[in-house]
Amino acid sequence: MAKRKPTIHEVAHLAQVGIGTVSRVLNNHPSVRPETRNRVLSVMADLGYSPNPHARRVAGGRSYTVSVILPVISTEFYSRLLEGIEQVLSEERYEIALFPIFSPTRLRRYLENRSLAYQTDGLLVASQGLAYLLPNQKFPTERPVVLVDAYSPHYDSAYMDNYLGGRMAAAHLAQFPGEFFAIQMQEELDEVMRNTVGRERVAGFREGLREAGRSLPEDHVFASRFSADGGRLALQYFMRLAPPPYNIFAGADLLALGVLEEAERQGLRPGEEVRLLGFDGHPWTETRGLSTLAQPIEAMGAAAARLLMERIRGYRGTPRTQRFEPTLVARASTRPGPECPKSFA
Amino acid sequence: MAKRKPTIHEVAHLAQVGIGTVSRVLNNHPSVRPETRNRVLSVMADLGYSPNPHARRVAGGRSYTVSVILPVISTEFYSRLLEGIEQVLSEERYEIALFPIFSPTRLRRYLENRSLAYQTDGLLVASQGLAYLLPNQKFPTERPVVLVDAYSPHYDSAYMDNYLGGRMAAAHLAQFPGEFFAIQMQEELDEVMRNTVGRERVAGFREGLREAGRSLPEDHVFASRFSADGGRLALQYFMRLAPPPYNIFAGADLLALGVLEEAERQGLRPGEEVRLLGFDGHPWTETRGLSTLAQPIEAMGAAAARLLMERIRGYRGTPRTQRFEPTLVARASTRPGPECPKSFA
DNA sequence: CTGAAAGCGCTTACAG
DNA sequence: CTGAAAGCGCTTACAG
Helix, strand or coil: CCCCCCCHHHHHHHHCCCHHHHHHHHCCCCCCCHHHHHHHHHHHHHHCCCCCHHHHHHHHCCCCEEEEEEECCCHHHHHHHHHHHHHHHHHCCCEEEEEEECCHHHHHHHHCCCCHHHCCCEEEECCHHHHHHCHHHCCCCCCCEEEECCCCCCCEEEEECHHHHHHHHHHHHCCCCCEEEEEEECCCCHHHCCHHHHHHHHHHHHHHHHHCCCCCCHHHEEEECCCHHHHHHHHHHHHHHCCCCEEEECCCHHHHHHHHHHHHHHCCCECCCEEEEEEECCCHHHHCCCEEEECCHHHHHHHHHHHHHHHHCCCCCCCCEEEECCEEECCHHHCCCCCCCCCCC | CCCCCCCHHHHHHHHCCCHHHHHHHHCCCCCCCHHHHHHHHHHHHHHCCCCCHHHHHHHHCCCCEEEEEEECCCHHHHHHHHHHHHHHHHHCCCEEEEEEECCHHHHHHHHCCCCHHHCCCEEEECCHHHHHHCHHHCCCCCCCEEEECCCCCCCEEEEECHHHHHHHHHHHHCCCCCEEEEEEECCCCHHHCCHHHHHHHHHHHHHHHHHCCCCCCHHHEEEECCCHHHHHHHHHHHHHHCCCCEEEECCCHHHHHHHHHHHHHHCCCECCCEEEEEEECCCHHHHHCCEEEECCHHHHHHHHHHHHHHHHCCCCCCCCEEEECCEEECCHHHCCCCCCCCCCC
């Protein structure tokens, strides 16, 4: 029943060209007359032709696939990161093989040198601590590896300056009176995950406050799992420590969401008794009036994909690094009220 | 530098057989003399030969790959499910293409009919509500589809009897004096996720209590996100409703973990003031002394993979269904103390 | 049980 | 700019 898919031969025949020409059209080879190219393209459209990826891989001698290893927390973050990666890879007719880290066991399997993860043309690794799990911090493969949202001296990387983000948070929140608090994310799969990310943000925050002549006491940092409910528990904790107002750097939008929920439950007004700054800049923060440090996540993903593609094409230089910075987006949750002069310090 | 990988031709030459024979050995074809087979196998080992999967796919005319669509919550559950699936598929020399649902946007993309998810030989879908997102609940593909941890009249499925699990929970907890409580998981991506799972478990629990002449008041059910911190908030909520002891059906081990944490913080002893029953039977429940309804997750995954492989091999019957049941594992968190006679009712 | 051959659907020099 | 041909590394009837 299932009629055979059209092949490059049918296309060539109907377009009255050789199969080589069809292949060139497929691969955007420059030396095809626009006229020929259009003829071929229109036949493909008529036929509903789509090339057989497996044949391409055999003939081309590569997989035209990139492995992406990534944690399965912070799904909104990784979803956006993948958008950026896919954007670039699809232009190159590359596919993605996803290796989500569902558990330490699976991660270990991904990192074994016979793993499928290494059977592709290159690796994109989105997990800070991951390199540290490996013997001398190197992946057991000759294929190119690029880190994204992470850094290592051994590989190309596109990373976010989380420390700077923390300092920016401090610079913004330091304008307000009252004490300072922070939520530091701390995933279960500790070493493997965004662990250092949370630490760097809080470290930057602390340093920024110090520069502003303010301070972040040790016990004003709440270590939380990565979930909105963790944010709720954090606010409960802060309320046991001190009376309002609270100036809170949440370290992630999702944690901030929980803080907002709990604030409402406790009758604390955001922007007044609870000043709150998230991190990520997810779309929904706008409607919630949540101030946040917006990360150019998609751009970071795209940059990493480009670095990897260049390696796949044969670039052999020393590791390169691309740094990204967050942008402060101030909204109602840190709007200075009238009772709170901007010049406070 | 990278020396070419050995091919089937080298193996054939060194083993002094035709390439057809090597191929037969690779595919466990029965008609190969054991002697020949061993000779070929040993040459492969010497050479470090591994077949080129792409060539196989071109020649064989299929992808030898199965798509697995799955949510990215409850990572321990899905990790175990994948173990079961991989077990079966690797025996068949099939690979898995993973499509983790990081966001509604990505899910929608997976379900578009030109999606990569449909370019494989079959689909394994581990998401209850997913079928309801689709036009007349059917996936836009001719390829076989099997649901796992989910049910639909349109497709083969391997599913857990969550309602029964809830009733078993009730039968176990009903032996204790005191009031009853339940935590119902409720993911953000509501319709898409394990939503119905949580509902079914609680519904079964309620019915089971009713059969035992006990009851579960509406407001004794706490709707929680899927995280340990949600379990902590749940216990806080229960404590505002009533004094100890609490008989809590947590609906998932991870939620139960949070209850244990909060109980400790509040000075409530598990098994006495807080009787607690999880769901899943994850390995760590043993060391925590957590009673739980153990799910044969790996077996369910394996069963689904088998159903799919049969469809891929051409089976054309009406949809088949394989039901799985949890097993009660009673530990310290529901151990009747001396002050609590087993015969209470 | 096994070999030689055809074929899977592409890419890529090589000529023109 | 384009075609014809060789080749990628397998599977699978077809003979024997």
